[in-house]
Each structure stands twice: as structure tokens, then as C-alpha cells.
Amino acid sequence: ETKVSFAYWGDPAELPPFEKIVADYEAANPDVKIEVQHAPWSGYFTRLDAQLAAGAGPDVFFITNVPTYAARGQLEPLDKWIADKGFPIDQFNPEALLIHQLDDVLYSVPRDNDTNVLYYNKAAFDEAGVAYPTADWDWAALRDAAIKLTVTDGGRITRYGLAIEKNNWSNWVRQNGGTTFDHPTRPTKFTLDEPKGLEAIQFIGDLINVDKVTPNFTELDQAGGTGQLFSSQQAAIVFANAARLGTFADADFEWAVAPLPKGPTGIRSNSLGGAGFGINPNAKDKEAAWNFFAYLAGEPGQVVFASANASAVPAQIGNAAVKAAFKAPFADVFLSEAANGKLNASFPKYVDITNLYLQPALDLVWNGEATAKDAIGGIVADVTAKLAE
Amino acid sequence: MARPTRHSAWDWVIFIALLAGVIITCAPFAWMISTAIKPNAEVFRFPPTLWVEAPLWDNFLRVFTVIPFGRAFANSLMVTGAITILQLIVCSMAAYAFACLQFRGREVLFLIYLAALMVPSQVTLIPNFLVVRNLGWIDTYQGLILPFAFSSFGTFLLRQYFKTIPRELIEASRLDGCSHWRIYLFIVLPLGKPALAALAIFAFVSQWNNFLWPLITTTKPEMQTVQIALSTLQGQFNTDWPLLMAGSVLATMPVLAVFILGNKAFISGLTAGSFGGK
Amino acid sequence: MARARTPLRLRDERVAWLFLLPSLVLFLLFTGLPVVAALVISFTQWDLFNPPQFVGLQNYTSLFNDRIFGQVMGNTGLYVLASVPIQIVLGLLFALGLNRVIHGKTVLRIAYFLPVVTSTIAAALVWSWLFNTNFGVVNALLSAVGIAEPPKWLSSSKWAMPAVIIVSVWQNLGNGMVLFLAGLQNIRQDVYDAAALDAARGWKRLWFITLPLLSPTTFFVLIITLIGSFQVFELVFIMTNAGPANATNTLVFYIYQNGFQFYQMGYASAAAMILFAIVLFITLVQYRLQNRWVHYG
Amino acid sequence: MADVQLSGVQKAYEGHRVLHGIDLAIEDGAFCVFVGPSGCGKSTLLRMIAGLEEVTAGVISIGGAEVNDTDPADRGVAMVFQSYALYPHMNVAENMGFGLRMTGTPRAEIDRRVSAAAETLRIGELLRRRPAQLSGGQRQRVAIGRAITRRPEVFLFDEPLSNLDAELRVQMRVEIAKLHKSLGNTMIYVTHDQTEAMTLADKIVVMRAGRVEQAGKPLDLYVDPDNAFVAGFLGSPRMNFLSATVSNGGATLSDGQIIALPPLFASPTPGTALSIGLRPEHFSQPSEPDAWLDLKVDVTEHLGGTSFVYARGPGGEEVIIEQRGAAPEQDQIRAGFRVADVLVFDADGQRIR
Amino acid sequence: MADVQLSGVQKAYEGHRVLHGIDLAIEDGAFCVFVGPSGCGKSTLLRMIAGLEEVTAGVISIGGAEVNDTDPADRGVAMVFQSYALYPHMNVAENMGFGLRMTGTPRAEIDRRVSAAAETLRIGELLRRRPAQLSGGQRQRVAIGRAITRRPEVFLFDEPLSNLDAELRVQMRVEIAKLHKSLGNTMIYVTHDQTEAMTLADKIVVMRAGRVEQAGKPLDLYVDPDNAFVAGFLGSPRMNFLSATVSNGGATLSDGQIIALPPLFASPTPGTALSIGLRPEHFSQPSEPDAWLDLKVDVTEHLGGTSFVYARGPGGEEVIIEQRGAAPEQDQIRAGFRVADVLVFDADGQRIR
Numbered sequence A: 001e002t003k004v005s006f007a008y009w010g011d012p013a014e015l016p017p018f019e020k021i022v023a024d025y026e027a028a029n030p031d032v033k034i035e036v037q038h039a040p041w042s043g044y045f046t047r048l049d050a051q052l053a054a055g056a057g058p059d060v061f062f063i064t065n066v067p068t069y070a071a072r073g074q075l076e077p078l079d080k081w082i083a084d085k086g087f088p089i090d091q092f093n094p095e096a097l098l099i100h101q102l103d104d105v106l107y108s109v110p111r112d113n114d115t116n117v118l119y120y121n122k123a124a125f126d127e128a129g130v131a132y133p134t135a136d137w138d139w140a141a142l143r144d145a146a147i148k149l150t151v152t153d154g155g156r157i158t159r160y161g162l163a164i165e166k167n168n169w170s171n172w173v174r175q176n177g178g179t180t181f182d183h184p185t186r187p188t189k190f191t192l193d194e195p196k197g198l199e200a201i202q203f204i205g206d207l208i209n210v211d212k213v214t215p216n217f218t219e220l221d222q223a224g225g226t227g228q229l230f231s232s233q234q235a236a237i238v239f240a241n242a243a244r245l246g247t248f249a250d251a252d253f254e255w256a257v258a259p260l261p262k263g264p265t266g267i268r269s270n271s272l273g274g275a276g277f278g279i280n281p282n283a284k285d286k287e288a289a290w291n292f293f294a295y296l297a298g299e300p301g302q303v304v305f306a307s308a309n310a311s312a313v314p315a316q317i318g319n320a321a322v323k324a325a326f327k328a329p330f331a332d333v334f335l336s337e338a339a340n341g342k343l344n345a346s347f348p349k350y351v352d353i354t355n356l357y358l359q360p361a362l363d364l365v366w367n368g369e370a371t372a373k374d375a376i377g378g379i380v381a382d383v384t385a386k387l388a389e
Numbered sequence B: 001m002a003r004p005t006r007h008s009a010w011d012w013v014i015f016i017a018l019l020a021g022v023i024i025t026c027a028p029f030a031w032m033i034s035t036a037i038k039p040n041a042e043v044f045r046f047p048p049t050l051w052v053e054a055p056l057w058d059n060f061l062r063v064f065t066v067i068p069f070g071r072a073f074a075n076s077l078m079v080t081g082a083i084t085i086l087q088l089i090v091c092s093m094a095a096y097a098f099a100c101l102q103f104r105g106r107e108v109l110f111l112i113y114l115a116a117l118m119v120p121s122q123v124t125l126i127p128n129f130l131v132v133r134n135l136g137w138i139d140t141y142q143g144l145i146l147p148f149a150f151s152s153f154g155t156f157l158l159r160q161y162f163k164t165i166p167r168e169l170i171e172a173s174r175l176d177g178c179s180h181w182r183i184y185l186f187i188v189l190p191l192g193k194p195a196l197a198a199l200a201i202f203a204f205v206s207q208w209n210n211f212l213w214p215l216i217t218t219t220k221p222e223m224q225t226v227q228i229a230l231s232t233l234q235g236q237f238n239t240d241w242p243l244l245m246a247g248s249v250l251a252t253m254p255v256l257a258v259f260i261l262g263n264k265a266f267i268s269g270l271t272a273g274s275f276g277g278k
Numbered sequence C: 001m002a003r004a005r006t007p008l009r010l011r012d013e014r015v016a017w018l019f020l021l022p023s024l025v026l027f028l029l030f031t032g033l034p035v036v037a038a039l040v041i042s043f044t045q046w047d048l049f050n051p052p053q054f055v056g057l058q059n060y061t062s063l064f065n066d067r068i069f070g071q072v073m074g075n076t077g078l079y080v081l082a083s084v085p086i087q088i089v090l091g092l093l094f095a096l097g098l099n100r101v102i103h104g105k106t107v108l109r110i111a112y113f114l115p116v117v118t119s120t121i122a123a124a125l126v127w128s129w130l131f132n133t134n135f136g137v138v139n140a141l142l143s144a145v146g147i148a149e150p151p152k153w154l155s156s157s158k159w160a161m162p163a164v165i166i167v168s169v170w171q172n173l174g175n176g177m178v179l180f181l182a183g184l185q186n187i188r189q190d191v192y193d194a195a196a197l198d199a200a201r202g203w204k205r206l207w208f209i210t211l212p213l214l215s216p217t218t219f220f221v222l223i224i225t226l227i228g229s230f231q232v233f234e235l236v237f238i239m240t241n242a243g244p245a246n247a248t249n250t251l252v253f254y255i256y257q258n259g260f261q262f263y264q265m266g267y268a269s270a271a272a273m274i275l276f277a278i279v280l281f282i283t284l285v286q287y288r289l290q291n292r293w294v295h296y297g
Numbered sequence D, E: 001m002a003d004v005q006l007s008g009v010q011k012a013y014e015g016h017r018v019l020h021g022i023d024l025a026i027e028d029g030a031f032c033v034f035v036g037p038s039g040c041g042k043s044t045l046l047r048m049i050a051g052l053e054e055v056t057a058g059v060i061s062i063g064g065a066e067v068n069d070t071d072p073a074d075r076g077v078a079m080v081f082q083s084y085a086l087y088p089h090m091n092v093a094e095n096m097g098f099g100l101r102m103t104g105t106p107r108a109e110i111d112r113r114v115s116a117a118a119e120t121l122r123i124g125e126l127l128r129r130r131p132a133q134l135s136g137g138q139r140q141r142v143a144i145g146r147a148i149t150r151r152p153e154v155f156l157f158d159e160p161l162s163n164l165d166a167e168l169r170v171q172m173r174v175e176i177a178k179l180h181k182s183l184g185n186t187m188i189y190v191t192h193d194q195t196e197a198m199t200l201a202d203k204i205v206v207m208r209a210g211r212v213e214q215a216g217k218p219l220d221l222y223v224d225p226d227n228a229f230v231a232g233f234l235g236s237p238r239m240n241f242l243s244a245t246v247s248n249g250g251a252t253l254s255d256g257q258i259i260a261l262p263p264l265f266a267s268p269t270p271g272t273a274l275s276i277g278l279r280p281e282h283f284s285q286p287s288e289p290d291a292w293l294d295l296k297v298d299v300t301e302h303l304g305g306t307s308f309v310y311a312r313g314p315g316g317e318e319v320i321i322e323q324r325g326a327a328p329e330q331d332q333i334r335a336g337f338r339v340a341d342v343l344v345f346d347a348d349g350q351r352i353r
Ligand SMILES: Nc1ncnc2c1ncn2[C@@H]1O[C@H](COP(=O)(O)OP(=O)(O)OP(=O)(O)O)[C@@H](O)[C@H]1O
Pocket: D013, D018, D036, D037, D038, D039, D040, D041, D042, D043, D044, D045, D192
């Protein structure tokens, strides 16, 4: 009996498709046993890193920040396997694959596209007398609605007009026509300090601190995230990905989704790419690992993910069966928004730069303790130096 | 207290202050319980409420079905129990040598043991992980248990206590024909009970709440400890607070039980051990 | 039995090492080896995966030029300087109070120890939630007593550290209190009787009798609390993740961050060695100073 | 200087009565010793006088003023504890001066009084030492010194010498006697040591189970005790008691031997059970013995100057006989005494005079 | 049964010598008592015999066999500690049977021997109690019982009675004497109590600063000491020493008074400084005093049966006089004694016979 170990993270609601794929695969391949290692997002990488550092680790694993792992040789290069085995890599969005590469070599295959939409609480809109969001909304319309939707009681906010997620800011920068780096995967220059970028950052900061219609990210974490806030009707609109569909399914109020708003100059942007699956170069039985990988990352797996209630937009969207399986509510909105996808920065030093410089600087803006200009301006030298290293 | 008359005023002030302190120390715990029995939607209701009109007690049962809480609980009991017992054995043996035996290098070795207290575990995590992996102990109970089977703190605590055992008792037992092993077993261990209880509480509390080590050295669900199982409830985007709090409350119970059981002995153990003035 | 001719003392010596054997094996394997490894690693550049490269003192020199490390040292200093005295003073005060209570001692003791036994993770979660600027109970209470602009706590670089300190005090108070209580019970009643006849009452009694006689306990608590507070990690990890803007980034968190987020084990180990040196130094100084204020027997 | 008056003083701990109404007058300048078996309430009574224990009922007055609710420090008393209770963290001078410092006495005055007390007690060169660096006898002296420095009106001692070894005990006993002579204060002293009680006291108070059995001058109690308890309690080795019944010519012992009784006020009716008390030293070479006992010897102890013969009386009672010099080893002894020395007690232990 | 021989036994702690070569033979079945001032090395010597301290130099043999390197448990000795050292977590029976249990004696045999010892010591009904539930005297008995049960050849006692109060001390002393009589074992006993030493010993070993000053029968040492140290150490209150110089008619005291000396073998040359030793009891009603001292009285202590007069000798030396009965209070006393009782010492304290 062959054993293949497989690690992934996920909130409880996200787990059923993983479990189904494993079960289906084992049923189809009785001589193979898939050893499943699940950990929540909060602990997944700590464990994975320790294992990989010790030359161990799962054979196949769910992964993000691919270039960092690839640079350390902790991911199996896939090009040769794909060529040998005829994996339909052309059914994936080639741009989305960029963040799964390092130096033009592919190291992982994405599971989905982390497409965001606006979820909105119809009752709240009705109550505030605000018209439901449309595809024509721009930032101003969004801000305007958020202000009207925010409810306060004795100085305390009992319902936020809008809640957004912490790691989504770069999308806002793009909607405003700005960039963070001159190139998302091969940067040479830090560009967030240019006016378009600063404007976008400041816009978010002001939603939080000036308009006071959006919760601070620390607060959002403490409150249980956008999902929790929306479920308990304490946020009227949230920016979130398709994973919420499952969470909100049994909400006791009416809600719907809408496309993201346009930037002030009409630019549309959404996230492109998402986490993917990789193979451990140290896997004992690489052939077996690949076989499971191909099932998981290819059509059979993609169909399961696409048809799961809690799924995100599937990555292998060029495959007819996969596309057909994607029958999520508001699937059309997700698919059209997926088309606006643009890459987030993704390169080996990005983790360091984020943790050391970007995040602390952005914290100051989110907390209203500094303007975007001052905060971002203050780290240009550090980030530039790090890029140059 | 042998202070006559003049009680009242001060003592009332102190008593009330202490009760206020109890409210502060227990409030988060009360909050945990109150959250555990709230409907999810009410968790963040403003203004915040501690009292729950219609408590949902079944969260305490749901924990067992949503995550493998029962198994994790059993694992934790097994691992923490084993660590506690091993620490008691290993530390008491070392403490016996430090407190009751003469040997060259005693002071130096003791200082080395003590200095180990000052090294943060984050630094030794990876080297330790390598050791355990090379021993083939990933996903094993021994991998969870043995790295914690010895504790400098425990050795320190027990040594201080053992030093207060009157020398005559040990001499009497030597005359009675005891080898050192028997002195250790029949005299020092029984007499060291309070300090052992103290160590048991300390070891149990800290190991029960250990998170990082079990996280990285176990991969199989059936090897999960309570803390790991609980952490799976804390999602990336969404957390089921009532369930997480119900689990946390349940997870505190064994530690509380151990504290209450050892409480009496614990207090006197610390007294006699560290501050006997000898 | 092999008793015959060996001098009695040497028999002790052999037995001693047998008694030490289990602890030695475990210590060497799981503490000694890793610590030595960490020391060696601190002179290398190592990303955990590729073979380490010897770089001499470079990690140490870079640390001294690292702006964030400077901030981290400052944060750690602030945390230690604030939380240790507060923990000790409050622990002492509660112990003094508890020592006077006649009924319900056990229940109070358990209540005060509750935070110690509560898992840090759960406690930190509940607290970060109590501290929520908008929904949190803390600010609800503060506004109730008329504070118009209550602090933003964990989302403010000014107030995040105080919040962490408050929680750490809350969590560790019970430890110190229990130790002090034990120490207080050890003070002989006859000395208090003598003090009563010598007209030492109230604060005079506290200052001239209780505190000096409690000093061995205070010393022990001080050392243990100091060592522990230099190693604060979990609270920061869960409550603030070192933020906002590194305002709560402390030494051990920075070590963790460098080791497990940036994969710079050498750098992390060097920071750990500096931490070790600081704690060892402070502990040794305390040992040295103790005969000035610690009164045994 | 002050006298101490106790009237109807009771003490109960959580309802459990340990002192049952003590009436006692201790004159100004008297040296009063409380003796009695362990647990009889000596320390409790002393601590109540000091103000360290609350008075359950009754009145304690010092120098004429009721002190029941007075703070210990304001009663003008000083106490020397069995355990010395020195402040371990202060040196000898600080220990002795602490009480004065607490009452705000000026530095110079404290120094003066500490030196004076130190000189009296010959501990001048120890003033900078900590208690832990002193021998038992020296600690004892410091404890007394601490009491002296405060110039109390009443000194209280709770078994101050019981932790010292025999030789030191004798020395310190003599010093305390001298101290009393030179200071002239009222002193109240608890002990269970015979010799201390007999040698130090102006007045001995013999207590039993929370009651005063007899109080009076030491020799009066020794020679003329009110009951068998007091008779037995004072004297070492203790008084011998032989059971007997009243017969015509005197008292019949268990073996039928009849001994004469001293003249008694109220002659008991024949047939009554009695107890005959004879101290060991009454057998010791009396000038003209007029009665004899024939005893079987168990052991003989030679102390050099004296010997004690442990023998069995007619009823199997242990009888101890003191002899001058080295008593010969023998199995039988014929011990002579004088009938006039005999004390007679009734069946309840009450003295028949 | 075994004799104990020490030859040239030395002990040093880290180079600091505390015993300087002790030669001593303790016969089989003897009761040997070590006395001497605190710190002179009594306990150290006893502990070396027990095997609890290493022998620095010299040889210790028990029953003819050298035991220097023998394990304590294999020497056939049992020890009773000053602090009793009972195992607090075992009941009385377990305490007593522990040694046998450790040597693998069958359960039934242990029970038998424990009961036998318990009977001897009359603690049969205490067997199920823990030490904490016993009084001091009972604990003491258990400690002895523990020693007895093991049937050692040699019993060692280190101040076994010093924690007991006066009355119990007397009782237990007698019991130990009886025990020795009935068991007949060799017993070595450390004490600093006069009475114990005098009454219990077949042989007293007087030690000072790590050396044996004199060893011999108690009364021999008391009556005929080799030096002033031994003379002063035995006897309570201690012997009085008066300084004098040899003159023609005898010895001249500080005030010029001349007293006769007893006949001496080697008469010292006139002018030599002497010390005259006289015990307190030598003043106590001697049949025919043939010499007198005129003394100033400091204090008089009345103990009931006897009194002690604390007086000053001609040279200001403290002189204690024992008197039978109640001595009258007086400022001056004329104390008679017999010249034959006088002991004479030279300036170094060596006895002149
Ligand atoms: N704090 C207390 N609580 C309850 N009972 C007490 C307390 N203190 C003393 N007693 C009891 O009061 C009685 C008298 O005790 P006290 O200490 O006065 O005796 P004592 O005569 O001094 O004895 P000793 O000679 O042993 O010192 C004893 O029965 C004792 O158990």
C-alpha cells in the first residue's frame, strides 16, 4: 500500500471538498492511502516550516507565498512532470500562474481565484433607504452608502456601513491606478509612495478614522472577522471572497452580492490567483505524490471545489466540466469579477518586506496615527534597500 | 490573628477590595462561559451582555462533534499526565542528588541547569524538532512527552524543599539499612509530597496549555491535543466564538481540578521549600 | 554487594551520577544540545534549509544596527519595567489582604489563581475582545463612567502595550500572590507579637516587620517573574501579533519572527543569546544585591 | 511601676473555655511566677495581660487602670518570649531600640538607653550583630535587653530560659533575679521549671486546667500546699504519695504497716482512704527519724553529692528517696523519716491539716 | 554484643581538625557516657562510630573488627537522635519495623519484634499513631524502640533527653537505665546533663576541644578528678575554685586567711599559685567542719528541700554554697567544711594529689 501525505488549511466550512476529494481518490485507488494533515490557518505554516526545515513534511501540500518556498528548494519543479504527464496547464489563467512560479519555473498549481465581491445586507439598505449596489458604483458611491448605512448608539457604532479585509489594500491601490511595486513578481522599485498609491491608502484610512464607517483591522480581528460582523448584522457591506457563500447561507436576513466598485477614474480591479498545491521534493514516492496531485489540482479536484457550496472561483476555468460545476449563487458576478483579476505582489522577499516595513507603516495609517504620505514615505528607503539585497 | 478589638473598618475595606479583585480575575472566565452559551449572532451585540436569557448549553456537547475534542482531550490528559509524572520522577531524582548527595561538580551542574531557565524555547524549537525527528518521534507520544520530562524549574523547586528535610532522618534511615535508592523512595519522596504537589500543578498547568510543540510535532488528527483541536475552531475568516469558548471552558476544567486537588499541599510546599529560612 | 572497601564518600559520588542520569540525558538531548546548537547557529547565516554559513559576529553587529531591534529592546524594557513591579506589588497587596481574611480564603485563592490556569490562548482572545475599541466591555465601562474618548487599546500604538501589560498582570498575579501568601504564612506570629508590644502597627508594621521578613519570598518572586517576563510571547502573539506598527514587538517575538517568518535562524539565535546574556546578567546582579535587602531566617 | 489585678478573667477560643475566671492580685514590684502543667493556660493568661489576646470576660487592670481595650504598646508592659522573637533582620541595637523608635523617641535618647541596657546585660560588644550570629544565651539577653530599654512598668516573661542548656539556664536565672532586685519592677514569669519558680518568685501561682490551684510564697506552697496537685507539682523529684486508710493509731499502708500521722485539726474517721505525702529529701538523714518504711529498691542513681534511690512502696507505688553522698547499692532499704514531715491528703487530693 | 575500640581516631573538616586522636576502649556491655562542653566533638565521635562521618585517621573497631569503611547499616549499631528523627509519615509500628523491613525480615518476625519492643517500652497502644500525634516522651520512647527492634550490638544515643521537660527527663532517664540493665548491650551516650552522666554511666568520658580529658567511673571522676576542668564540669552547681598560694601552714587565700590543705603526695613549694576546689555540697552541714570561710552573700535561692547561697569569696570569686532546708536570708555567711574534702589544683589546673 502506497502512502501519500497531504496537508491543507481551512476553516471548518471549507473542509468538506478536501475530504471528498481524498475519499474519492482513495476509492478509485484502493492501493493508495492518503494521510491527511489539517491545521487551521493560524498554525499551518508554523508546522509546515518546521517540518520542511527538518527535511520532512507532507508529500503534497496546500501553499501560498510560493516563490519563498521555491527559492529554498522546498517545492518540486512541476514543468517536467506537466510535460511528461500531459497535465492540462493551459486550462488555467496564465497570468494567475505567475505567482506560482520562480524564475519561469512553475512550482505549484492554483486551486482557485481569490475573487472578491461586495456582500450586502438588503434589510440594512432598506432600513437606511439606500439603493442596492450596482455594477456602476464607484468609490464615492460606496463611501456615500457606507456613511448612510452606519448606525451609532451613544457614541458606539452598532453597525458599520462597510467592512474590508486587511490584506486587500493592494487591490484598492490598483483600482486607483497605482501600484505597490513596479512589477508584481520581479520588482525593482517600490512604487506605493507615488500619489495614486498614497491616495488609495489614505482613502481606506479615512473610511476608518475620519468617516468612521469601517472597523479598524485589529478590531475586525477581535470581532471575528468580516464573516462574523456580517452574520451578526453589524456590518452592512463586506468585501470578501466566495468562501463566505457557505458561511452566510443560513443567515436569518436577506443578502446579495454585487461587483466591486470602480476606482475614481473607472478602473476595475480584483485579486488574481490564489493559493495552490505543491509537491514536496523530498516526497518518498514522488510518482504517487504526483498522481494524487494531478487528481487534486486537475479536473476531478477542481470539479469538487467548484461545486462545493463554500467554494471560490475555480482556477481551471478553461475546463468545461469545471466551469459547468461552478454553480454557486451569484456565480455570474464572481466570474465577471474574476476577469478583472490582477496580480498581487509575490516574490521571495515579499514576506520580509511586508512584516518588517509595510505592515507596521500601514498600521499607522489604519490607526489614524499617521498620514499615508508620512507612513509610506518613511519606509521607502528600507524597502528599497531590502529589494536591492 | 492575635490582634484584639480594632477589626472592622480596615478589614471590611480589605474584604471589599478583595471581592472586587475576584470580579476582575474571574470576569474573563465568566465571559467565556457566557459566550459559550450565546447564540452566535448575539456574541457582539452592543451593549455587551454577560447575562444570557436563553442559554444554549448544547455548545458544550457540540464541541465533541464538530472537532475530535474527546480524542484530543484524552490525548492531552495522557500527554500532560505522563509529562507530570515523569517530571516528578526525573526532577526529584536530580533534586535528591543535588540536595542530599556529595559529588564533584555539584554546584556547577546545578547552575547550568538553572541557566537553562533563561533560554527562550523559541530558539531551541528547531534544534529540538530536529532531534525528535531524527529519533523518528514525529506523531508519537514519546515525541510529545519526553522533551518535557525534565524541568530545571522543577529540579530547583524540589531541591530547595529536599534541603529542608532534617539530616537526621536520612541518617536514621541509613542506619536502618537504606541504600540511597531506598532513602529516596521511602523517606525523601513521601516527605517531599507538598513540593511534589506544587511541581505537579506547575507542570500540569504549563504543559496542558502547551501549543507550539504539539502543533509542529503532530500531523495526524488522532494525535492532536486539546489546544490544537481548539485552535482549529479559530478560523482565518470566521470564528465560531460560542463553540471556541465552550471548548476553552471545558479545557480549563482538568487544570482547575488539579489545582484544587493540590491546593493545600501546594501552598505549604512552596513555603517549606523555598522559604524555610534554612 | 560491592560495598566492601570503597570509602563511603566515593560510594555517594557514584550513586549521585546514577540519580542524575535521567535528567542529564534529557537535559543534554532537549536543552543542552539545542542551546549549544543555538549558540553555534548565532555565528552563522542559516535559512533552515540550505546549509548554514559561518559569518562570525556579523549577526551580532547587524543587530546593533537594526532599527527594529532597537525598538524591540525598548518595548521589552518597557514591558519588563512595568509588568514586573506591578505584578509584584499587586500580588503582594492581594496576599496581604488575603492573609487577613478569615473566611473564604480557599475560594478567594482559587479565584485569584483562575487566570493562571486558564489557557493563555483563550485568555488572550477574551481580553482582546474585551479591549475592542467599539464593542469591548472595557470601553463600554469607560464611557459609562464618562470618559468620552476611551483609548483604542490594541489598535493604537500608544495603548497596545499597556493593554498587553494589563493582561499579563492579570494572568500572572495569581502566581506571585500564592507565593507571597505562602511567605506570609511563614512569618512567625511571635515576631508580630513583639512588634505589637513595640508599638509597630498599621503601615509601620508592614514596613518595618512584614516586608523585611518577606524579602526571601520577594526575591524568589522577583527572579522568577523577571525571567518569565523577558520571555513574554504568547500574549503578544495572540493579542496583537506584535503590532500595531511593532508597538508590542518584544524580544522573544522578534526572535520568533526572524526564525519562523524570515527564516533567519542565525539572526534569531544571536538575538536569543543577547536576551540570555541580559537575563543572566540581571539575575546575577540580583543575586549579588540580595544581601543588601534580603533577610533570611 | 504598677500592680496588676485580674478579676474574673476568662478566655474562650471559639466557645472552648480555657481559662475559667482567674482572680489574682500582683503587687507593685512583685516577682510573680505562673507554673502548672502544659496546656493549663499560663501563656494565655500572660498574653492577655500583654494585650496579645482578647479578654473574653473579666477585667485586667494595670496600675489601677482597666486595660482590657488598651493597645499592647500602651499598657506599659514588655514581654520576653520563649522563642525570644527577636527581629531577625535587625541587629542587636536596632532590636533593642525598635520600640523607642516606633514611639518617636529621639535618636540620641534611644542610643543612650540601648547602651545602658546593653551594659547592664553585658552585651555591649554584640550591638552590631544580627540575632543569627548569637548563641542562645546571648539571644536571651538581647530579648531581655529589648524589654528593659522600653522601661516598662511590668515585665512579662514566657518561659524565657527553656531553650537554654542547663548551665546557661542557671546563669541567666541568677541574672534575672539580680535584674529584678536592681530595677524593682513588677515581673510576671511563666515557667514549668521547678527551680526557676522556687528561686525567682515572691509569689507562685500554681495553675491547673485554667484555674488557679494555689497562690502564695514559694516556701509556703512547698511546705504547706493546699492539695496533692500543688504538693506534687513543686519539688524535684516529686513528692512520694502512699495510699493508706485511716486507722486508730494513724494510717494503715497497703501492706498493713501502720504509721503515725502528724497532729491534724480534723482527724478523719477511721476507714477513710488517705494519701500520705513524703518528699524524697525527707528521707535524707533526718536528725531523728521517728518512722520507717521498708522498701524494695529498683535502681539507685548517684549524682556525686546526692543519690536517689528508686524504690517500691508497700502498695507498689514508686518511692524516691534522696540520700546524701553515695548510697550503697542494695536490694532493700529501710528509710527513716519524721512523722512531722508527713503531709496528709484526702481521697480527692485535698490537704488535711 | 560487642566492645568498641577507638585508637588514634582523628577527624578533620576541610583541614580543620576537630578530633585530635582519641584512644578509648569501651567494654562489651558497658554504658559509656561522653560529656563535655558544646562543640568539643562528642557528637562527631559518636557519628563516626555509627558510620555517619568518615574517619580521617585512626581505627574504629566494633566487636574486634575494623569498621572504618563499613556501611552504617552493617556495623550492628543503632542510634537514637536528639531530635528523635522519627519518620513523620510512618506510624509507630512502621517506624520501629522499618530497619527490619529494609533487611528483608519476614513480616511476622517484624511484627513479633515490634510488639516485644513496644511492650518493653509500654507503647503498645500507640503503635498505629503517627509521630505528630505523640507527646515528647512518647516520641522518645518510640525512638528507643526503633533502636531496640533492630537488636543492635551497640546502642548510640546523642543527647536523647535534651528535648524533654524536666519531669519527663527524669522518667526517661530511669527507663534507659532499666533498659541497659535488662538488655545488657554496649551503650554509648552523649549528653551535657550532669545528672544523666552521673546516674547512667559505667564509664564517663570527659572531652574538651577534641581531646579526652579523663575517662573513668562516674564517682571516681567526681570525687577524684584529674584536673580542674573535669572537677568543674561534673557537679551542679559547679565546684567552687578559690585562688591561693602555697604557704607554710597550708594555702593563703587572697584575703590572707590561711587554710589547711589535705595531705598531698608532692607538697608544692611555698609561693606556688594554687587553686582550691570545694563543691557547694561540701558546705552543707558537714558532720564536723574543721575549716571555715567568711563570705559576703549576693543572693540566696530556695528550692524547697535545699537552698543555694551565692556568695563572694575572699578574692571576689563566686562561691556557691548548698544548704539543707531553707537558708536564712543574711548578708554574711560563715561556711564550714572539712579540709579532707578540699581538692588542690596547680596553676594549669592539674590536680595535685
Ligand atoms: N489560638 C488558640 N486556639 C485555640 N486554643 C488555644 C489557642 N491557644 C491556646 N489554646 C489552648 O488553650 C489552652 C492553654 O494554652 P496555653 O498556651 O496558655 O498553655 P500553657 O500553660 O502556656 O502551656 P505550655 O506549658 O505548654 O506552654 C491549651 O489547651 C491550648 O490548647
